[in-house]
Amino acid sequence: MDSATCPATKIKWGIIAPGRIASKFASDLLLSDGSDIVAVASRNRQRADEFATTYSIPEVYDDYDALLQKSDCDIVYIASPHVFHKAQALACIRAGKAVLCEKPVTLSARDFAEIELAAAEHQVFFMEAMWTRFFPVMEQVLAAIAEGTIGKVTLVQANFGFKAQEDFTDRLYAPELGGGSLLDTGVYVLTLAQMVYQCLPQDIMAQAVMTPTGVDGSGSYLLRYGDEQLAMLSSSIVTKTVNSATIYGETGFITINNFWMPDKAMFTFHDGHEQVIDNKNIGAGYYYEIKDIERCLANGLKENPKRTLNDTRGVLMVMDSIRQTWGLVYPGEH
Numbered sequence: 001m002d003s004a005t006c007p008a009t010k011i012k013w014g015i016i017a018p019g020r021i022a023s024k025f026a027s028d029l030l031l032s033d034g035s036d037i038v039a040v041a042s043r044n045r046q047r048a049d050e051f052a053t054t055y056s057i058p059e060v061y062d063d064y065d066a067l068l069q070k071s072d073c074d075i076v077y078i079a080s081p082h083v084f085h086k087a088q089a090l091a092c093i094r095a096g097k098a099v100l101c102e103k104p105v106t107l108s109a110r111d112f113a114e115i116e117l118a119a120a121e122h123q124v125f126f127m128e129a130m131w132t133r134f135f136p137v138m139e140q141v142l143a144a145i146a147e148g149t150i151g152k153v154t155l156v157q158a159n160f161g162f163k164a165q166e167d168f169t170d171r172l173y174a175p176e177l178g179g180g181s182l183l184d185t186g187v188y189v190l191t192l193a194q195m196v197y198q199c200l201p202q203d204i205m206a207q208a209v210m211t212p213t214g215v216d217g218s219g220s221y222l223l224r225y226g227d228e229q230l231a232m233l234s235s236s237i238v239t240k241t242v243n244s245a246t247i248y249g250e251t252g253f254i255t256i257n258n259f260w261m262p263d264k265a266m267f268t269f270h271d272g273h274e275q276v277i278d279n280k281n282i283g284a285g286y287y288y289e290i291k292d293i294e295r296c297l298a299n300g301l302k303e304n305p306k307r308t309l310n311d312t313r314g315v316l317m318v319m320d321s322i323r324q325t326w327g328l329v330y331p332g333e334h
Contacts, residue, residue: 011294014039014073014097016064016088017080018051021102025077026055028286034294041067064088068095074297075125078102081171082178083330086111089126093118098125100293104187107178107330109316116309125297127304128312130191134288136279137262141247141254142195150267151250154228156193158245158259160185161218161236172237173213176331180215182208182319186235188260190315192245193223193231200314201225206322211238216328223318261285 013029015022018040029035039059042048052060061067067076068091075098078088086106092099093115105128106112119126132138145153161181164172171177172184193201201223208216217238223231234241245259252269256262264278282288296304303309323329 009034009298011035011075011297012038012073014041014059014067014071014076015051015057016041016067016076016078016092017084018042018047019079022077022079023051023054024284025079025286025290026051028283029290030055031283031287032290032294035290039067039071039073064091068092068097074098075100075293077129082107082183083176086115089115090118093122093124093126096122096124098297100127100129100289102129103191104128104178104183104316104319105312106316107183108333109313109320112313112316116313119302119309123302125293125302125304126309127293127296127307129289130307130312131286131289132188132191132260132262133195133307134292135262135281135285136288137256137265137277138195138259140277141256141262141265144254144267145196145247145249149249150247150252150254150269152228153196153247153249154230155248156196156231156245157233157248158189158192158231159234159241160188160243160260161234161239161241162243163240164237166238168211168213173211173215175214178330179213180211180217180219180328181235181237182216182219182322182328184235184237186219186221186233186319186322187315189233189235189245190221190318191311192259193225193233194311194315194318196247197225197229197231199225201231201318204318204321204325206325208326208328209238210326210328214328216326219322221322 040057041061041064045062048060076092078101203224205222209218211217218236221233244257247254255266267275
């Protein structure tokens with residue numbers, strides 16, 4: 001049954017931490033006839049009230065546990081900073097709620113293992129909010145690669161960097177909040193390589209430029225996935241880069257500008273011909289992720305086959321390895 005065509009089975013959403021990202025997500029939720037937003041919770045009651053007014057949300061809470069205990073929402077979207085994800089996700093799971101959690105879902109693979117165990121024990125759906133995977137252009141790119149359209153892929157290049165305001169009190173610079181470029185933009189380039197190669201890298205080399213607060217301002221990553229398969233990637237919160245990706249194969253290559261939220265991809269073949277695929281994205285781009293989750297929940301799935309728990313764990317393991325080479329340990333880690 002498709003929830004989008006059956007109003008009686010609308011998915012009821014609760015939202016935790018109604019900030020900037022949650023606002024964009026909520027706007028796209030309103031575009032789907034398969035979902036309703038029924039509850040919002042913030043530690044700041046005024047923020048929760050304003051968010052509820054903007055998006056016509058009937059239930060407002062100034063305590064996350066109150067939402068979990070009192071709301072009959074089916075799934076909770078967690079949009080808080082990285083460091084709070086684990087505790088909030090576990091609380092949702094233990095309350096029997098499905099969870100969509102912003103990336104990265106935890107600071108480490110070890111922390112994520114606790115979420116996996118809890119989701120299995122309580123038999124609830126859990127997914128990392130890696131929206132990139134669900135854009136129609138990315139779906140077509142990955143399908144073309146699988147079909148061998150550009151032959152065997154041998155190299156993935158991707159950059160994602162922006163220049164943040166130099167405010168060392170901001171969460172981007174705060175070790176205690178999981179700051180730095182690796183978890184903020186690096187997760188996207190590493191996920192792209194994973195989506196293309198569909199395996200863990202065999203070897204990882206990484207360099208970083210650290211900020212005065214002790215987190216990575218910029219990082220570069222060279223990963224080997226096989227004897228003839230490499231990824232050359234970079235992330236930054238201190239340098240604005242051309243945020244594009246190129247996927248090179250034996251018979252051509254694919255260029256994707258703004259690859260983390262793509263609306264176009266250019267295929268260039270060695271024989272000289274080109275092909276463009278494009279798609280005018282709906283809303284802010286979260287719509288496609290939302291529709292896929294509606295399908296998963298309507299079919300009783302506990303994880304999304306397009307973005308599995310194993311996929312999420314794999315990227316976290318790579319980021320753990322990279323941080324280890326830098327000696328970057330977040331406060332509270334063992």
